[in-house]
Amino acid sequence: MKAAIFEYARADSVAQACSLLAEYGADAKLIAGGQSLVPMMAMRLARPAWLIDVNRIAELKSSRRDGADWVTGAALRQADVERDGEAARAVPLIRQGLYWVGHVQTKNRGTVGGSLVQADPAAELPLVAQTLGARFVLRRTAGERTVSASEFFQAPMMTATEPDECLAEVRWPVWQGERIGSAFDELSIRHGDYAIVAACAQVEVDSAGRCVRAVLGIGGAAAVPVSVEAIARSLQGTQLEDAAIDAAVESIGQYLDPGSDVHATAEYRVHLARVLAARVLRQARANAAGGGRGSRA
Amino acid sequence: MAEKTSPYGFRYIGAKRRTKEDPRFVTGRGRYAADVQLPGMLHVAIVASPYPSARIKSIQAAEALALPGVRCVLTGAELCAAIDALYVGVDAPKVKRYPLADGLVRYAGEWVAAVVAETRAIAEDAVELIEVDYEPLPHLVDPEEAAKPGAVLVHPEHGTNVLYHRKFVWGAVDEAFDKADHRLAFRARWGRSATVPIETFVAVAQWDAGNEILDIWASIQMPKFPDQVARALRLPGNAVRVHFDIDVGGSYGVKRGIKHTLLVSYLAMKLKAPVRFLEDRLENMRGGDMHGPDRIFDMQVAFDHDGTLRAWKIKALDDVGAYAGRSPLQLGKPVSAICGPYRIPAVEYEPTSVMTHKTPQEAVRGFGQSPTNFAMELTIDRVARHLGMDRLELRRKNLIRKEEFPYRIPSGTTYDSGDYHTVLDKALKAADYAELVRRRDEARRAGRLAGIGVSTCLEPSGGNSSFEPLFNPKNETTTWMDSCLVRVDLNGAITGVFGTSSSGQGHQTLVSTVVGEVLERDPSGIRVIAADSLNALPSNSPVGSRMAIMLGGAAAGAARKIRDTLVRIGAHNLGLAVSAVTYRDGDVFDTLHPEKRLAWDQLVDVAHRKFHKMPPDLEPGLQAKFVWEVPTGGTLPTEDGQVQMYPCYSFETHVVYVEVDPDTGKPVLQRYVVGHDCGVMINPDIVHGMTYGGVAHGVGAALYEKFAFSEEGQLLSGTFMDYLIPSALEVPEISIVDHCTPSPLTTFGQKGSGEAGYLGGPAAIACAINDALDPIGTAIAETPMSHLGLWSLIRAARAKPKMKDAA
Amino acid sequence: MNEPTSSVCITVNGVEHRCEVPTRLSLVDFLRETLRLTGTHVGCEHGICGACSVILDGDPVRSCLMFAVQADGHSITTVEGLANADGSMSVLQDSFCETHGLQCGYCTPGMLVATHSLLKHNPNPSAGEIREAISGNLCRCTGYQQIVDAVQLAAQRIASTGNR
Structure with a gap:
């Protein structure tokens, strides 16, 4: 697992990085942390002719x-x-x-x-x-x-x-307000692995506990992360009570398009999206009510 | 950590003692095979087959050979003609295996050609330039299909995919099934996983043309490795020198790399340059041939109302992948403990070893025992559930009692000693079982899935080879000796020499402790070295939990010879009979007048320099070797397949508390206690360490790790992103409770412990998860018990009552 | 195509190394094969196992996920550089020996690097924090238990003596 050969250039400014990119075009790739790119290069799944290092900019x-x-x-x-x-x-x-x-x-x-x-x-x-x-x-x-x-x-x-x-x-x-709460949760098989499915939410409630603003997102269940705006919108005006959350996330599958692999089927992913969406919304609600902005999950 | 003083009354054995090995590892001074740097060393990369089954029509290497830095492209056609096929553990001479495919490829990832270049990177560049023309052939991945007549053949010359099949019947099995009050049958599956060390396999070879010796440095753990290398290369045994002073970065059975070693050896001789193959992780997972057992158990058990077990029948179908090696013998070791720790008077065992188009199987920690223990313990829990009987009560009723040892089981093995009930009780007490039950029941009331699992399992130890003649009548091996040489030099320093590799088991600590114990000298001053294979003594390597018993016994035997010599020198020079003197702390003195003595240095001086002061029939110099045959070994099996397998039987009981998230299927091990009895522990920290590690391997096999294959015969978990090794956050905190029932067969009462933890872990975790699933009316009998698998079961179980409601 | 190279100046364990390296040479191969500092190990080369962990400008990173050329001008500490100036073992190294927090030793340098950094940031970590800190370092021998014990012991000893 050794990378294919490449030329290396270090850019000292964004302008320089851009000019190198302009020069080498699709044969070039920027490298920052390289935590995903380097293993792909080692497996030769990525083989840029030029590697432009932007770490020092x-x-x-x-x-x-x-x-x-x-x-x-x-x-x-x-x-x-x-x-x-x-x-x-x-x-x-x-x-x-x-x-x-x-x-x-x-x-x-x-x-x-x-x-x-x-x-x-x-x-x-x-x-x-x-x-x-x-x-x-x-x-x-x-x-x-x-x-x-x-x-x-x-x-x-x-x-x-x-x-x-x-x-x-x-x-x-940045959300401005007194009662904003957010939460992130995911199911990965081991801690630190890419999620099978991940969910995050952020809500704002008014002094009566009514949701005035909400966003909800699901990762790992479509080609790109999905912001489930329809569900988030449907929660506005509710007290974010469990029943409202459960009802809102019930239809989440229609916004997703998950794939299947050795660790998870599409069906499992949709189910997890529903479970995790409900969890993060509850947690975000709790964090908002507590006036705090959120804990880990 | 261990107690400061020996709980057994020994001077050093059993007491807290730092290991000999650890300081070099924590300072970065270990010396692994990949650390061997030889001038002019060349590097290998592999061209692997993308097909699970195909004929190689042609290999075009011209473009690769033209790349600067490339020295050679080796194909199977050349190599297979130049060397002999690898060893096969059963009687299947037509299942031929070479390092590179011989015309046919039989699994995806099989090595087709090897490129040698000045750097590994260049070798990989060249691999991309080699064009192999394949004619794809039909393949099979299902072992049950493979065992059927008419199946596609992995090795057409062999005529069948079955490598080994036999039905053993020990005792009146059918009668017991007829007469028993109850019978149960179910299927259990052990998924393909392995111990997957963090170091991949590494081999370096150099041909010493001046002396005509092939030097090998390899990350090896394998019985008879130098002999196998020499035989396949058609060299005399004394032309191969394996350097056993290499640190092996973990093995737990799998570091067998014979094909890797033959490849670099052939290349080193051909190219007249040192050659290294440092398998990368992708090569290791797919083509490293180190997958573990992949087994289907069909279990049947006959038992009475009161829980008495009368008999069981175990059918085991093991998918060894595309080639044989020693892997079929992994069905053999379980014969040594085929009724587990239970009194079961009649047993039927029907092992079948079958080949498919998958990566070959290699020996994995426990050599087939952990899967078997898993199937047995699931059986015990199912019997309890069937009878509505407490699982602990059922176990206590059937466990062999302390006073029944030595206990002969139907397959001909006698268990040496044990006190299973006490170990079980100690573990339950340490786990606070009543509290666990309370916690589980409370969790259940709160709607969670919680369960407790208890396993009671054996670890056959003292690694003997009895399964070889049992599974292959043409093989009459009845000894698996090990040996040690102890030398005291002119200046009085002690050196122990053994002849095999170490992969973390602490052999230097073992030998120094034992020699120190016998000679009453501080082990910290005793040096221990692993000699190379031309200087070494007979050994069968650290397999089958054998080194505490075998190397420990051999070291003690050699040290005793030294001690006897010193006593005789002392007595002779004191003018006394041997019976009139005492040996203490290395000195010999007149028992009645202790001031009349010869100190250690004086005794050594006589032995080395003063022949005139030696007793007449003693050799000068001071060294002794001792070769030890496995206790109880030396016999061939009877016609019906009865044989004494292993000498010693360690016992472990695991108590596990698990909760499974019903919404995601995620299992979390919240409490883990092991009760363990491996007799006298020579170094408790080492034994505990191996046990913790065995548990971690068990956690991996039970919940996370699987070499999954697609229907197309492709490995789906060929990286560490897909093959999921548990981290410190998945492996729970583990408590170990020791108990000591000495073995009457060994030097100090020790038994083996290298497979501890792994042998009872998956069984207990499975029992815990089944206890958690029981309230919703479902069960699982396969590993790994994945998140997806558990969620699927939970969902199906929850769907059922709803359907009932609707009806 | 010829192998592109680049000149680098990398300080490893306090020693400055100036050399010409192939651009594609990984940092771990540079340490092991070029400098022959073989204490740092290769386990997976795709950033999962942690055996190749080294300290880069004070923080642990995976040396298989960097090219040597990227370390130009940086300072690296490997397991060989963790001992005291007089060559004696650090308290952490000694604690690993005391609890037998290793067996085959292959993951050990990575574990030491990870926990050395942990103790720098968090002198009194809980068992859970230690497990989290080493969760990117896989070990197949120990089941992690005696590693956790070693780090806790080291933390106690550092707290009571002030010595590392």
């Missing part, structure tokens, strides 16, 4: 509040983001999702942007991004564009990023 490591968004640079390490209390207060689902990602060693190296661009349909960060409606800032030599999560995730391991584009930063919407 300072501008990809910013972490800041900008208006209504929390902004994370694409090359921020997952471990750093998980430890970042300010990020966790702004967008608690990021830390809640990262809890389930890999292990200490992979989080020390893996990046937020890398995980998103990898776009594994069962991965945690893409699910959080899709659920919250994060926006992706893509740069190329000719300029910059921002795409929504729903545009960004196109298929398994495929995003809207063009071969000459570099994901620069991700803008996560």
Whole structure:
């Protein structure tokens, strides 16, 4: 398991990365943490002719509040983001999702942007991004564009990023309010594995406990993570009581298109989506009611 | 951790003692086969078959050979003509196996060609350039189909896919079934998993042309490995030197790599350069030939109202994959404990070993015993459930009693000793069984699926070879000796020498402790080395939980010879009879006048330099070897297949509390206690460590690990992303309660323990999960008990009453 | 096509190494095959088993999931660099010996790297926290029990003596 040969270039700025991408096009691949790319290269399932290392680009490591968004640079390490209390207060689902990602060693190296661009349909960060409606800032030599999560995730391991584009930063919407709660849960066979199915939710309730806003997402049950907007919407105005949640998630299968493999059938995945959706909604409700922004699950 | 002083009254045996091995490993100074770096060493990568069954029409290697750095492309056509086929454990001479496919490929992943290059990366580049033209042939993956007449043949020359089949009947089985109050039958399946060490198989070979010796460094754990290598390469045995001082990065049975070794050996001789094959994980999982038993059990049991077991019939169909090796013999070891720890007067056993187009099977920890224990323990629980009887009461009623030992079972083996009831009671007490029951019942009332499992299982130990003649009448092997040499040098330092590899069992600690015990010298000053195969003594390697017994016994025997020599030297120089002197702490003195003595250094000095002071009939120098035959060994089976198999029988009972999430099928082991009796423990920390590790292997086999194959014959779990080895978060905290019933057959009362934990673990976990499933009226009798599998059962069970309601 | 190479300067266990490496050489192969620091082990080469764990600028990473060229300018500590300056075993290493937190030794360097880092961030970890910290390191020998014991023992000893 040794990678096929490739040329290596280290970019010191996003502009330089973009110009290298423009030069080598589809033969080139950006490498940040490499936690997914390197094993694929070792198995020779990926064989870029050029590897452009973006790990040293300072501008990809910013972490800041900008208006209504929390902004994370694409090359921020997952471990750093998980430890970042300010990020966790702004967008608690990021830390809640990262809890389930890999292990200490992979989080020390893996990046937020890398995980998103990898776009594994069962991965945690893409699910959080899709659920919250994060926006992706893509740069190329000719300029910059921002795409929504729903545009960004196109298929398994495929995003809207063009071969000459570099994901620069991700803008996560920050919910303002007193009573906001979120939760992330998943079923993986071992801790740290990709989820069989993952779910996350964020809700806001008013002083009477009535849901005024909700989002719900499911990962691992379709080609891309799914934000189940219809179900989330149907919960608005309810007290998020168990019966309302159970009724709302009953139809979740119609929004999903899961596959089957050796560890899980499509039917099992739909079932898990229903179970986990109900769990995260309950937990998010509890967290919102507690005034806190959420615990691990 | 172990107690500071020996609970058995020994000086060193049984006391807390750090191991000899650990310091080198924690400082990064272990020396594994992959650490061997030889000048000019070349590297191998493998071209593997994508088809489970095909004819190789042609292999085009020109483009690969043109790549700079590529030295050779070896195909089966060349290799198979140059070497002899590998050893087959049963009488099936036409099931020929070579390192590279001989014209036909018989499983997906089988090695078709080997590329040798200056680096492994270049070798992999070259592999991609080799074009193999295959003619796909029909394949089969279902062992029951494979056993039927008319099935597609994996080895057409053999005429059938069945490698071995026999029906053993020991005692009046049919009569017992006729007369018993009840009979039960069910099927159990043991899924294909293995112990999968973190180190893959590694072999390095170098041909020493000056001395005409083939040097081999390999991560090996295999009986008679040097002999097999020499025979297949058509070399005299004394032209092969296997370096046993290599640390093996885990084995638990599977590090057999004979085909890997033959491949690099042939290449090293051909290319006149050192050659290394460091199997990568993909090659290891698919073509490393280390999958474990893959077994279907059809169990029948006859029993009375009061729970008395009268007889059982065990049919075991084992899918060994595409080639034989020793794997069919994994159906043989269970004969040694075919009635488990129970008094069962009549047993029928019908093992069938069958080939399919899958990766070949290799020896795995317990050599077939863990699957058998799993099937037996499920049987016991089903009997209890059938009778409405408490599972513990049923076990207590049928377990062999302490006073009945030595106890002869129907298949001809006599169990040496045991106190099963006490070990069971100790484990239940340590687990606070009553509290567990309360907790389970409370969980059930809260709507959760909770269960307790208890297994009572045997670990046959002292690894003998009796299954070889039992399964192959042409094989008359009746000894599986092991040996040790103890040397005291001129300066009085002690060295122990043994002749096999170690893969974490602590043989250096074992030998130093035992030699120190006998010679009454501090083990920390005793060096222990693994000699190479040309310098070594007869050994059958650390298989079958044998080294505490066999190497321990041999080391003690050699040390006793040294001690006897020293006593004789002392007595001679004190002018006394041997009976008038005492040996203590290495000195010899006049028992009546202890001040008249020869100290250790003086005794050593006489032995090495002062021949004039030696007793007349003693050799000068101070070294002794001792070769030990397996206790109770040395006999061939009777016509009806009765034979004393293993000498010693360790006993373990596992108490497991599990909860299964009814909504997801996820099982969580919340409490795990093992009661264990392996006689005298030479180093308790080592024994406990192996037991914890065995439990972890059991957790993996029971819940997570499976080499799954598609209908198309492709391995679906060929990476560590799909083959799920449990981490520290899946393996629960484990408590061990020791008990000691010494074996009367061994030097210090020790029994084997290398397979402990694994032999009773899957059984107990399965019993716990079945207890959890019982209230919803469903059951499981297969491994692994996957999340998906459990959820499917739960869902089906929940659907049933609804249908009833509707009706 | 010729093998592309790149020059690197990597500090390993305090020693600076300047050399030309193939760009595709993994960090673990660089450590093992080029520098012959064979304490770091290869188990799966796809980032699951943790046997290749090393410390990169203070934090544990998997050295099979990095190319050596990416470590240019960085500082690596391997198991060979965990001992005290005088070559004696660290408290953590000694504690692994005391509880026999290993058998075949193959996963051990990775376990030491993972738990060394854990104790740096969390001097008094619970058994659960230790298990989480080593959950990315697979062991087939020990069932993890005596590893957890070793880390707890080391934490106690470090707390009472102040020595690592």
